[in-house]
Amino acid sequence: MNLESIRRDWLSNVRGDLLAGLVVALALIPEAIAFSIIAGVDPKVGLYASFSIAVILAFTGGRPGMISAATGAMALVMVVLVKEHGLQYLLATTVLTGVLQIVAGLLKLGRLMRFVSRSVITGFVNALAILIFMAQLPELTNVSWVVYAMTAAGLAIIYGFPYITRAVPSPLVTIVVLTGVAMALKLDIRTVGDMGQLPDSLPIFLLPDVPLTLATLQLILPYALTLAVVGLLESMMTASIVDELTDTPSNKSRECVGQGVANIATGFIGGMAGCAMIGQSVINVKSGGRGRLSTFVAGFFLLILVVFLGPWVKQIPMAALVSVMIMVSIGTFSWDSIRKLREHPPSSSLVMIATVAVTVSTHDLAKGVFVGVLLSGLFFAHKVGKVLRIDRSIDAEGGVRTYGVVGQVFFASAETFIGAFDFKEVVPKVHIDVSRAHFWDITAVSALDKVVLKFQREGAEVEVTGLNEASATLVDRFAVHDKPGAVEQLMH
Amino acid sequence: MNKVYACIDGQSNTAAVIDWAVWSAQRLDVPLEFLHVLERHPERAAISDYSGAIGLGAQDALLHELSEIDAQRGKLAQEAGRRLLIAARERAAAADLNCVDGRLRHGELVDTVLEMESDARLFVLGEHHRAAGGARLHLDHHVERVIRSVKRPVLIATGAQFLAPQRFVIAFDGSTTARKTVAMVAGSPLLAGLPVLLAMAGAETVLARRQLDEARQSLAAAGFDAATALVPGEPEEVLPALLKSQGAALLVMGAYGHSRIRQLIVGSTTTTLLRVSELPVLILR
Numbered sequence: 001m002n003l004e005s006i007r008r009d010w011l012s013n014v015r016g017d018l019l020a021g022l023v024v025a026l027a028l029i030p031e032a033i034a035f036s037i038i039a040g041v042d043p044k045v046g047l048y049a050s051f052s053i054a055v056i057l058a059f060t061g062g063r064p065g066m067i068s069a070a071t072g073a074m075a076l077v078m079v080v081l082v083k084e085h086g087l088q089y090l091l092a093t094t095v096l097t098g099v100l101q102i103v104a105g106l107l108k109l110g111r112l113m114r115f116v117s118r119s120v121i122t123g124f125v126n127a128l129a130i131l132i133f134m135a136q137l138p139e140l141t142n143v144s145w146v147v148y149a150m151t152a153a154g155l156a157i158i159y160g161f162p163y164i165t166r167a168v169p170s171p172l173v174t175i176v177v178l179t180g181v182a183m184a185l186k187l188d189i190r191t192v193g194d195m196g197q198l199p200d201s202l203p204i205f206l207l208p209d210v211p212l213t214l215a216t217l218q219l220i221l222p223y224a225l226t227l228a229v230v231g232l233l234e235s236m237m238t239a240s241i242v243d244e245l246t247d248t249p250s251n252k253s254r255e256c257v258g259q260g261v262a263n264i265a266t267g268f269i270g271g272m273a274g275c276a277m278i279g280q281s282v283i284n285v286k287s288g289g290r291g292r293l294s295t296f297v298a299g300f301f302l303l304i305l306v307v308f309l310g311p312w313v314k315q316i317p318m319a320a321l322v323s324v325m326i327m328v329s330i331g332t333f334s335w336d337s338i339r340k341l342r343e344h345p346p347s348s349s350l351v352m353i354a355t356v357a358v359t360v361s362t363h364d365l366a367k368g369v370f371v372g373v374l375l376s377g378l379f380f381a382h383k384v385g386k387v388l389r390i391d392r393s394i395d396a397e398g399g400v401r402t403y404g405v406v407g408q409v410f411f412a413s414a415e416t417f418i419g420a421f422d423f424k425e426v427v428p429k430v431h432i433d434v435s436r437a438h439f440w441d442i443t444a445v446s447a448l449d450k451v452v453l454k455f456q457r458e459g460a461e462v463e464v465t466g467l468n469e470a471s472a473t474l475v476d477r478f479a480v481h482d483k484p485g486a487v488e489q490l491m492h
Numbered sequence: 493m494n495k496v497y498a499c500i501d502g503q504s505n506t507a508a509v510i511d512w513a514v515w516s517a518q519r520l521d522v523p524l525e526f527l528h529v530l531e532r533h534p535e536r537a538a539i540s541d542y543s544g545a546i547g548l549g550a551q552d553a554l555l556h557e558l559s560e561i562d563a564q565r566g567k568l569a570q571e572a573g574r575r576l577l578i579a580a581r582e583r584a585a586a587a588d589l590n591c592v593d594g595r596l597r598h599g600e601l602v603d604t605v606l607e608m609e610s611d612a613r614l615f616v617l618g619e620h621h622r623a624a625g626g627a628r629l630h631l632d633h634h635v636e637r638v639i640r641s642v643k644r645p646v647l648i649a650t651g652a653q654f655l656a657p658q659r660f661v662i663a664f665d666g667s668t669t670a671r672k673t674v675a676m677v678a679g680s681p682l683l684a685g686l687p688v689l690l691a692m693a694g695a696e697t698v699l700a701r702r703q704l705d706e707a708r709q710s711l712a713a714a715g716f717d718a719a720t721a722l723v724p725g726e727p728e729e730v731l732p733a734l735l736k737s738q739g740a741a742l743l744v745m746g747a748y749g750h751s752r753i754r755q756l757i758v759g760s761t762t763t764t765l766l767r768v769s770e771l772p773v774l775i776l777r
Binding site for chain 2: 166334
């Protein structure tokens with residue numbers, strides 16, 4: 001954190017950051033309102049949250065150019081909490097979420113992201129897109145045809161307007177046009193004003209009004225844990241997407257801590273927990289945002305626009321927001337993953353689909369990712385377990401049977417390992433050469449013990465050679481360093 | 493510690509940098525390597541689309557578009573860099589220097605220079621941009637970062653033309669850094685045989701005289717034709733005028749004696765002299 005890096009992060013792309021930040025701010029407003037509605041709180045909770053999260057992460061985040069605010073993934077986790085215990089408990093949970101995220105950042109848990117495979121990430125993104133879309137359905141059921149017409153018109157403007165000009169954000173045009181039409185024709189459809197309170201002032205500091213007891217903690221801790229995990233997952237994934245798009249590195253641990261700081265502060269000004277947003281970050285990069293300034297401008301303008309244009313924001317028909325959210329959902333969804341479903345190995349596709357299915361059915365991205373990671377681990381173990389060959393040979397007199405074990409022996413391949421020995425054969429001496437095998441765990445060792453014991457019971461004399469080489473991998477301290485020859489030695 | 497590295501960037505005074513590098517390599521009798529760093533600027537956006545709409549496969553499409561632009565720029569930069577190195581080597585060969593190499597690297601100049609440091613005897617750099625009108629208001633931050641970070645001598649070539657130095661001036665202030673500078677000069681073949689002026693700014697005191705004299709003697713003992721000058725005033729104010737009167741000379745000084753904090757607030761003499769000096773500067777650590 002020296003002057004040089006501050007200058008690079010903030011001031012090297014001023015024009016691009018300012019304009020991109022504006023574009024993002026305009027798209028953040030409908031999202032923040034929509035996500036507040038999903039969570040079951042007043043729109044101002046999401047709007048204050050988006051302001052404070054974006055502005056604080058501009059300073060504390062580890063990934064310049066990434067946009068964080070109130071998100072759908074987080075909103076879905078809060079639904080039950082808000083319904084059963086109310087807003088004040090949500091604010092307390094938000095603060096606790098931030099504390100947990102800071103702890104995770106300090107413990108450098110971001111590194112665990114390496115266990116989340118590509119398929120799980122794709123599944124997460126797709127599930128997110130589906131959930132955002134599904135969250136719009138209540139606005140589209142049991143309503144008059146006018147709402148459908150408005151939504152369709154909104155989508156037409158969003159995707160059609162860029163063909164006319166790319167200088168003006170088309171979601172903004174959609175909102176302005178649809179609001180104008182609804183006001184001019186005095187259409188009787190739901191507007192943002194019907195959904196709850198909007199911000200009428202700048203946010204103020206307030207303590208969540210909950211009893212500071214163990215019971216409160218027991219109540220909010222499970223929610224805070226899920227929120228912390230979901231928030232960090234989406235933030236880490238979004239960070240790697242922005243890394244890839246801009247071809248620059250990010251500081252994941254700093255991002256974890258930054259998310260935590262932002263959530264704590266947000267809880268204290270009456271905002272809901274949030275995290276990084278994939279769709280908005282893609283819009284930011286696409287609009288030319290690269291530095292921290294873009295994130296700051298997005299949050300700052302969001303609040304200015306909402307506070308000063310409040311009476312107008314109230315008039316926005318929900319249909320306009322729904323069409324913007326459908327766009328975000330479509331833009332977030334990875335269509336490539338559907339096209340390549342058949343091309344990819346079946347196990348990868350299965351992991352992706354399982355992640356989506358679990359997430360959509362539980363409305364909990366953490367559960368979906370957990371299942372995905374578990375499945376990819378199992379598939380991997382299954383695959384590596386197949387890397388095992390056992391050669392058999394017998395000496396000229398037929399007195400010594402030699403088994404040469406080559407490959408990986410561990411819990412997933414132990415059964416194959418045992419099955420490869422012929423215990424029915426009557427030989428006086430058995431020689432098991434494991435010098436070219438790797439024993440990865442206790443299961444492998446006990447499998448070998450079992451084999452030796454079985455041969456001994458049949459009356460054969462057993463000799464095991466190469467156990468030292470084979471069990472080098474067993475010790476947990478074992479590590480392949482970048483010493484020349486270390487990897488070759490492992491692959492002997 | 494056996495090479496002269498010349499960092500060339502294809503800007504106006506690249507020719508002077510090449511010539512200074514050739515001169516140094518010949519005097520030090522070590523190989524010369526030209527270094528051209530391809531700097532990318534991912535912190536600046538290459539495209540901007542304010543439509544704010546994301547459609548089917550937006551992320552893949554954006555990644556494709558951005559990497560396409562980078563790929564095109566990268567190819568052009570590589571091609572230009574290669575041509576620059578070829579031209580530099582030809583120029584060096586024309587000056588009868590044969591042990592010449594060229595190297596293209598990705599990254600930032602200062603990081604690349606630090607990578608080469610263990611192998612370097614001397615770095616030669618050009619001043620990158622000079623404000624119109626000739627007044628250098630601030631030092632190019634590339635040059636500044638390099639001289640702040642490296643531990644090896646750095647030669648900053650100024651002007652568009654190379655003029656073989658007829659003499660050199662050591663900016664002397666009596667400090668430990670300055671005495672080390674004198675010792676390094678005395679022990680190096682780079683400036684051997686050239687007359688030297690030890691210039692000191694400050695009040696006429698017995699101490700200053702004695703320090704100057706000691707320095708002169710150690711240079712004379714190494715076979716230099718050394719003279720001294722003690723000018724009253726602040727170094728930043730009086731030394732430039734003195735340097736101007738020296739003709740084709742090279743300014744030699746030690747780098748950054750002060751702490752970072754002090755530099756941040758009042759600036760260092762080294763930086764100021766670098767800014768105002770019209771002469772090429774050799775900075776020693």
